[in-house]
Amino acid sequence: SQQGEEDPQALSIQEGENATMNCSYKTSINNLQWYRQNSGRGLVHLILIRSNEREKHSGRLRVTLDTSKKSSSLLITASRAADTASYFCATEGMDSSYKLIFGSGTRLLVRP
């Protein structure tokens, strides 16, 4: 069954505003990752946060992880039109397989 579920499913904001996307998951994890996918393209890794970390930054990205609530959030600050894409969270479970399980994604539209 699908592990991560993103919220909202779609988000439309004005350029310059911040975008926040949330992800919930069900089982214990080793790490949680966020990926970006432009329409018709492959996925690009954005950031990885380990289960013993609570917050991580990378440029305009800020990721938080709350293992007690089994949730994560991705914040994109000062958004740009080029940030328009689908964003997926993915969890690596604590079983031995190391496979990533992806959520259904948030489609972000940044209006110029």
Next chain:
Amino acid sequence: NAGVMQNPRHLVRRRGQEARLRCSPMKGHSHVYWYRQLPEEGLKFMVYLQKENIIDESGMPKERFSAEFPKEGPSILRIQQVVRGDSAAYFCASSPQGSGELFFGEGSRLTVL
């Protein structure tokens, strides 16, 4: 350093035909993953392979689908006797170890007529 290479990028098959999708991982990567994506949906895990070994195929349909990653050459996802429901984008990803960031190819888009 070339990324993950998938071919073909687009493939059209008629019902009952076979589809073969190829994936060459990044140089130095020995772990390969295949995922399927339907329009407007997330990626569904299919199979995880290392060289000459299937590690986890829990996401593979029991029939018609098979995957391999031989000692030499690309990983291949094979779909026999395709049906319309097999139409999707199939993504391959690789990693240098079994954990952490995955590097994705651009996908192979299969259309079954």
